[in-house]
Amino acid sequence: MSRTVRLRIRRQDGPDAPSRWEEFAVPHYPHMNVITCLQEIQRNPVDAQGKATTPVVWDCNCLEEVCGACTMVINGRARQACSALVDDLPQPIVLEPLSKFPLIRDLMVDRTVMFENLKRIKGWVPIDGTYDLGPGPRLAEKRRQFGYRLSRCMTCGCCMEACPQVNRRTNFIGPAALAQALYFNISPIGRSLAEERLEAIMGDGGITECGNAQNCVKVCPKEVPLTTAIAKLNGDTTWYFLRNWFQR
Amino acid sequence: MQRQNVIVVGGGLAGLMAAVRIAEQNFHVDLFSLVPVRRSHSVCAQGGINAAVNTKGEGDSPWEHFDDTIYGGDFLANQTPVKRMCEAAPGIIYLFDRMGVMFNRTDEGLLDFRRFGGTKYHRTAFAGATTGQQLLYALDEQVRRYEAAGRVTKFEGWEFLSAIADDAGVCRGVVAADLVSGEVRAFPGRAVILATGGLGMIFGKSTNSVINTGAAAGSVYTQGARFANGEFIQVHPTAIPGPDKLRLMSESARGEGGRVWVPRNGERWYFLEEMYPAYGNLVPRDIASRAIFDVCVNQGLGVDGKNQVYLDLTHIPADELEVKLGGILEIYRKFMGDDPAKVPMKVFPAVHYSMGGLWVDYDQMTAIPGLFAAGECEYQYHGANRLGANSLLSCIYGGQVAGQKAMEWALDKAPDTDPTRHGELEATRQREFLDRIRSMDGDENPYVLHRELGEVMTENVTVVRHNDRLDATLERIAEFKERWTNLRPPDNGARANQSLHFARQLYYMLELAHVITLGARLRDESRGAHYKPEFPDRDDERFLKTTLAAYTADGPRIDYEDVDIQYIPPRPRKYDVDKKETMG
């Protein structure tokens, strides 16, 4: 018999429905990844016991680890399904939805909160308008390179899943949005809102919730310097707090 | 009084640019997207965006950019909008710089530019090798700013199904479906902009994202919008073959000095450099793809006897590669397990971009009044072949024009009659269509049918086209359409039913496959990406014309329209010699 890939997938029809496990065996071919397996199931929605089922529901788009859509928990670790190569994974490959976000169906979750957090930190550069106002400010290439590392965050949610402080009890904004706050605060024009951003992350659910567990930076697929960013912001907020305090 | 709003469908570069343009003028935008807009396909763009800023003392100018674009597109693009785009390009780069995009810099802290295909100038601004992501995020952030201010309402996870037309045939809004709950609803709008991106999924595997089915454009085509130049499909020369996707290795790899070769008689044969001494590895994509095809398929010289060639960066210092091309090196490492800084990459051509799309006038309005289009879903800027790094530009520029013109339409021309009744009729029609699919009881799986369509299209309607095979493909498409009526969608759940919506999208993919193939069959010449060995030359007499497809129940009706060539008279297109030598 030709080689197959075995999968165990946690399925759930909706947030209030019970969850169940289904097992699958799909044909193996070179360079396949977890999404290719799920696509095989779409074409032949039959479980490992030969029983008909429905295709698994999940999110994906780019298939090259840049859109952030396909994050799920694979063999216990949050990561992108498109870049999870089957040949590197022990089998059965166990797939579960992210646990820190509301479930929609099967492996699909609702990560709206991450985009809302970007609103909270005023994650934008307040330009005057989109008409032609001539060149922007100069920027040293070295500074640019640090900014670029922060700007590659694809809101995938891996860091939120890994962070012990992101949970139902705290309303911690999480590492991704914090790093974005720094990104805009070091941008030549974006920094004009720096103090408002610091205010936003100093309150309830803000930067002080971070217990410096360092989990986030280890799982980030884009190597965003999360803990460096958080440390820098910690300094900035302290300084900002003291300055305000002295000016009272 | 009806609410003052414009509906924008699509949150890639084109849609978001249009939305910002409208919102900054205090007008309301309702923004629809299949995915959270920050995950739109534009995020994939790697290499960069063109603008003749001429910071390298090379004497570049918007006119040179214009000429390269028209010449690269084999004179099929209307020249007026292309000229305007090239003139606007420097201002667009500055705008994104001001929005905070982390473009690479020179030692002096100025914007850096690199080379791309089909030009001799350093004209391409870039942010590492993830330029599309950086540009998209900048616009996403501006839209979020207006969302927070209450001027943009987002409908993410909603699928546009069709346009609402009133008795006079004017577009009055859209019907959309919530992809989680399944709810289908009519949304009135004073004007509508479609910015729904490309259609690579019609070819099964491509460099595109999985949501790029072209279904939205296909749907309005069946409602009376025209589809122009459908047969012009760009096949990118360098992608990594894969079982699920053909992952692009950007032209910027060659722009930074990458070389293409195959082993021949124990030596390295740099065939592009030999065949095209004037442009070398940076010939336009149609030319490079045909050369690679010829070397692998006809001459049997592919690496390891397979359809693949080397794309070699190993002679470039590793730290320089990291700063300028890091994003694509990472893709190659993660998906192939090899390091391109150490071993040459193995690549082959892949379907990449549709030059064709919805026909629009110079105000970006489609053949349906009140319905505008911008971005890859329309046809305006690239003629028979797109130059690298011109798409991000055309998306942004087209988005600006569409935003402005749609707003003007909404203020001055949109009818004031109540569109509610037409909206309800259209919503009912769409609910019935979905119900019809849901209750289908045949034996075809939509995903299997889609794979077959992709294989047939890739085999017959890409780099080399023959009339007999195109005829056979038209027959296959008719057969696929028949089989579509015999589907059995594999899921009948109500919530987040992805296969139901995919089956619906497949219907429109088949319609557009028909348009693409028939257009190719009828165009008996070779021009840009459209190449027929039986008709190897460009035939300006018969075919210096835009192809226009109109929907009928029996298949597309094809007409032709003259091309605007008022600035640059057509001349032969040759990349073995310098451009000046072709100017006579």
Ligand SMILES: Cc1cc2nc3c(=O)[nH]c(=O)nc-3n(C[C@H](O)[C@H](O)[C@H](O)COP(=O)(O)OP(=O)(O)OC[C@H]3O[C@@H](n4cnc5c(N)ncnc54)[C@H](O)[C@@H]3O)c2cc1C
């Ligand atoms: C791998 C790759 C690399 C590229 N690199 C470059 C480059 O370096 N330079 C360059 O110039 N070009 C490049 N291109 C081309 C360029 O990226 C695309 O042409 C461009 O991003 C298209 O943008 P868009 O705004 O038209 O559409 P997209 O970014 O595809 O956005 C389409 C939007 O429409 C929405 N949508 C679609 N259908 C519906 C529907 N029915 N209902 C609701 N919403 C819908 C989607 O959700 C999405 O938000 C590249 C392309 C690829 C594939």
Ligand code: SF4
């Ligand atoms: S360092 Fe902070 S943000 Fe990162 S995982 Fe730990 S607690 Fe969470």
Ligand code: SF4
């Ligand atoms: S910081 Fe990294 S892990 Fe967190 S959302 Fe962004 S890309 Fe994902």
Ligand code: FES
């Ligand atoms: S599909 Fe985009 S990150 Fe995996």
